[in-house]
Amino acid sequence: LTLIKTILVVDDERALRAVVREILLDEGYAVLEAADGLAMLDVIARAPVDLVLMDVMMPRGDGRDAYRELRSRPDLPRVPVVMMSAAVQLESLDPSLAAVLRKPFDVDHLVALVHSLIGTADA
Amino acid sequence: MTMATDRFLAAIVASSDDAIVGKTLDGTITSWNPAAERLYGFTAEEAIGQPITLVIPEDRPDELPMIMTRMRHGQRIDHYETIRRHKDGRRLEISVSVSPVYDEDGAIIGAASIARDITERRQRERERRELEQRAYEAILQREAALHESNTTLEIINRVGRLLAAELDLERLIQAVTDAATTLTGAQFGAFFYNALDARGEFYTLYAIAGVPREAFSQFPLPRNTALFAPTFRGEGTVRVADVRLDPRFGQNAPYYGMPEGHLPVVSYLAVPVIGHDGTVLGGLFFGHAEPDVFGERAERLVEGLAGQAAVAVENARLFQQVQRELAARTESEARFRAVWAATSEALALSDPDGRVLDVNPAYCELYGRRAEELIGESFALIFAEDARPAAEVQYREIFAHPEAPPAYDACVQRPDGSERIVEARSDFLVHEGQRVAMVSAIHDITERVQMEAALQASEARFRTLIERSIDAIQLVTPDGVILYTSDSVESVLGYQPGEILGRSIIDYLHPEDLAGIIAWVDGVAATPGGVASHRYRVRHKDGSWAWVDATLANHLATPSIGALVGNFRNVTDRVREEMEREAFVDAAAHDLKTPLTTVLAQAQLLRRRTGRPQGLEPAALASGLLAIEGAAGRMAALIEEMMDAAHLSAGRKLELRFALVDLLDLVEAAVEETQRAASGHTIRIEAGAAALAGMWDTERLARVLANLLSNAVKYSPVRSEVIVQVGQVVDPDGSAWATVAVRDEGMGIPAAEMPRLFERFYRGTNVSGRTHGTGIGLSGARQIVEQHGGTILVESEEGRGSTFTIRLPLTTVQRPSSWRDARSGPACTSVPG
Numbered sequence: 001l002t003l004i005k006t007i008l009v010v011d012d013e014r015a016l017r018a019v020v021r022e023i024l025l026d027e028g029y030a031v032l033e034a035a036d037g038l039a040m041l042d043v044i045a046r047a048p049v050d051l052v053l054m055d056v057m058m059p060r061g062d063g064r065d066a067y068r069e070l071r072s073r074p075d076l077p078r079v080p081v082v083m084m085s086a087a088v089q090l091e092s093l094d095p096s097l098a099a100v101l102r103k104p105f106d107v108d109h110l111v112a113l114v115h116s117l118i119g120t121a122d123a
Numbered sequence: 124m125t126m127a128t129d130r131f132l133a134a135i136v137a138s139s140d141d142a143i144v145g146k147t148l149d150g151t152i153t154s155w156n157p158a159a160e161r162l163y164g165f166t167a168e169e170a171i172g173q174p175i176t177l178v179i180p181e182d183r184p185d186e187l188p189m190i191m192t193r194m195r196h197g198q199r200i201d202h203y204e205t206i207r208r209h210k211d212g213r214r215l216e217i218s219v220s221v222s223p224v225y226d227e228d229g230a231i232i233g234a235a236s237i238a239r240d241i242t243e244r245r246q247r248e249r250e251r252r253e254l255e256q257r258a259y260e261a262i263l264q265r266e267a268a269l270h271e272s273n274t275t276l277e278i279i280n281r282v283g284r285l286l287a288a289e290l291d292l293e294r295l296i297q298a299v300t301d302a303a304t305t306l307t308g309a310q311f312g313a314f315f316y317n318a319l320d321a322r323g324e325f326y327t328l329y330a331i332a333g334v335p336r337e338a339f340s341q342f343p344l345p346r347n348t349a350l351f352a353p354t355f356r357g358e359g360t361v362r363v364a365d366v367r368l369d370p371r372f373g374q375n376a377p378y379y380g381m382p383e384g385h386l387p388v389v390s391y392l393a394v395p396v397i398g399h400d401g402t403v404l405g406g407l408f409f410g411h412a413e414p415d416v417f418g419e420r421a422e423r424l425v426e427g428l429a430g431q432a433a434v435a436v437e438n439a440r441l442f443q444q445v446q447r448e449l450a451a452r453t454e455s456e457a458r459f460r461a462v463w464a465a466t467s468e469a470l471a472l473s474d475p476d477g478r479v480l481d482v483n484p485a486y487c488e489l490y491g492r493r494a495e496e497l498i499g500e501s502f503a504l505i506f507a508e509d510a511r512p513a514a515e516v517q518y519r520e521i522f523a524h525p526e527a528p529p530a531y532d533a534c535v536q537r538p539d540g541s542e543r544i545v546e547a548r549s550d551f552l553v554h555e556g557q558r559v560a561m562v563s564a565i566h567d568i569t570e571r572v573q574m575e576a577a578l579q580a581s582e583a584r585f586r587t588l589i590e591r592s593i594d595a596i597q598l599v600t601p602d603g604v605i606l607y608t609s610d611s612v613e614s615v616l617g618y619q620p621g622e623i624l625g626r627s628i629i630d631y632l633h634p635e636d637l638a639g640i641i642a643w644v645d646g647v648a649a650t651p652g653g654v655a656s657h658r659y660r661v662r663h664k665d666g667s668w669a670w671v672d673a674t675l676a677n678h679l680a681t682p683s684i685g686a687l688v689g690n691f692r693n694v695t696d697r698v699r700e701e702m703e704r705e706a707f708v709d710a711a712a713h714d715l716k717t718p719l720t721t722v723l724a725q726a727q728l729l730r731r732r733t734g735r736p737q738g739l740e741p742a743a744l745a746s747g748l749l750a751i752e753g754a755a756g757r758m759a760a761l762i763e764e765m766m767d768a769a770h771l772s773a774g775r776k777l778e779l780r781f782a783l784v785d786l787l788d789l790v791e792a793a794v795e796e797t798q799r800a801a802s803g804h805t806i807r808i809e810a811g812a813a814a815l816a817g818m819w820d821t822e823r824l825a826r827v828l829a830n831l832l833s834n835a836v837k838y839s840p841v842r843s844e845v846i847v848q849v850g851q852v853v854d855p856d857g858s859a860w861a862t863v864a865v866r867d868e869g870m871g872i873p874a875a876e877m878p879r880l881f882e883r884f885y886r887g888t889n890v891s892g893r894t895h896g897t898g899i900g901l902s903g904a905r906q907i908v909e910q911h912g913g914t915i916l917v918e919s920e921e922g923r924g925s926t927f928t929i930r931l932p933l934t935t936v937q938r939p940s941s942w943r944d945a946r947s948g949p950a951c952t953s954v955p956g
Contacts, residue, residue, distance in 0.1 A: 012800055013717050015754050019724040022747075026731065035802055038841065057713065059800055059837060086716030087709065104720035107727035 028121030037066025164210030617664025633660035839869030
């Protein structure tokens, strides 16, 4: 059972987290949620996570700051992070990110991206 | 000459009855005949070798030099009657003739005189003249006694009357001269009237009687010679029986006597005309070709006449002086009048009280009034009515104080209301040390003043254009060295021109912009007449970077410039505003995309699920549609809020939708919404009442509250507390207010930024650029509150936190008539907990 891959969705918009969770649940993944970057770091410290889907701009715990923190802490696992953003300019984002997903996104594209990064939920 | 002749002549001399004496030119006696021995009492032995002064009385020292002078000039003296001295001291009256003696070469070596004793003859003559005189006096007395008018008296009377009446000096002198000449029996007479020149020698005015004036006119006027001097000096009458024998006669160069062609004068009579104060007015001179013509009678007549003439001459002189003065005065008056009338300078004469005594035509023209209007009135008539009292006070000041300024400017008014600016100068007529009248000369300087003002205005405008414009102007070399900078560089960039002259512009440029600027300057410098604009950052004096819009023009070939001319203005605020707008649009896009992402994702999710073999459960469909509705609703609200923000940022009023609302409800909803997105913060409500109802715009107030709450969360650390206090206050004037205070424990606001806090697009400098939002901002919040008739205040301490307090009126004035329809009843929500 522990083989089921877990994806952490980080966004300050609850409605968006909800729809992304439904999409990923349909694909067989386990889904965890966090409302901001700080909460994301807490979750990763306590639970095994295979992929992080994280918004860039959040009122507290900005996605970029949280990503930098995640990568700089040796106690935290090197989980791949996909940054989601509705912002116009995404060029300045860290190139070490697993991927950048532009909002609004195509659900098929999201699913394909997740598959390509961590494989299907039970593989 | 032979010896025989010598002896013959010697015999004649020895046997002559006349005394014959020879002498050298220095007066040493060389021969002395027996008759001379008899006449003078000296023997030949006693006399020869002695000076001739041996026989000349000591009281006649001038005679010998006079005789010898004439001898040396080869002139004879014939029958000259004089006095000599006998050896025994007796005075001898003699008649003498003197001749020059020549040597063989014709040179004058001495003189020979032949003298005859005429003592007895002169004695007889004197006796005869005395007889005559007595006879004349007897006749005169008889005539006077008989009151018969003889010729003399007739003349004297006539002259007397004339003298009393005649004031014309020339006619007077002529009349006196004519009368005196007739009375004395002179062949001619002259009246020389003293008109002394600076050297005191010339007598220019004269009258002639007995001969035509031409007979005199070719000779010089008489001079102060020995003969004339006693007369002109007023010493007394000179009467000479035979002037040729007078020792005073003929001693002066160039004529030594009468000039050739002169009227023959033998008898001479001269009487000074002396004024009442002793001044010699002139002299009456008479002459006759025969000797001894003028007797005592003539002398006294002329003296009497001279006395009367003196009075008359003085009268005439006085009269003439008066006439001259009058003429001069009339002339100067006429000249003055002409100037007064003709000058373009306005002139006025006024008395100590300011009453106008006279004005000239230019004055009338200047003030647009007739002289009759002005004369006799106060001078202040020329001023506007309300300025007259002050002008009169000032006038008296000037009149009373010698130190008052002699020139001053004034603004005067013509009857038609037009105003002129005049410059007045004053002078005073002073009588016995008192100022009795003011003379004012007035210049119209209106045009000059206006031109000066216009010139100054245009100069000032130009200077203002350059110096006060928001543009700074610089002249720079193609290498970027600043050659000139206008003063306005201070307002644009904070520098004094002196600080940056001679420096390179590169010293002030933002390194990131440098390449672009160099390309820009090089491009303009390479193009004669080229102009190009560029926007870049320049270091402000205060250390900040200022954005400038600059236009550079190539005037390297313009003679008076020879440089690149740069105009630049500080557009930092505009650039910041543009950036803010851009950020706003970015943020709006971002904020809208977030719910849009939900909408699209939900829709796709529903579609994917309908495609699955097991299909879509109705509950899942309903849930998905609800999420779509919710997200779409948030988008609509966001758009509404953005519209409000756009309106407010443009300074436009919102159309408030008033409804009865409980402020506590609104605060709870806003806190709940904010708290959901800010789990790290604790937001607590402290309410002093169960409900606080008023007529407000629910949505707009919700936005204000959301703004204040999100700011409090945004600018304060995680796990800190945000306290919202809701209450009400009543002012001393009875007005009631609902209050909401949002207090955070955040970073606070620097004091310097407090005044700008509520400005549009303003964001604090100690806030990172990462926060975003399309909200109405503090500026919009304040506008909404103020549109409700309320206020918003901030108290803050840097590092300690801020408190934003809004006050809303509880007795709302604007109560829509349909407010009952807007809501079925007052909301009374109890506070949880």
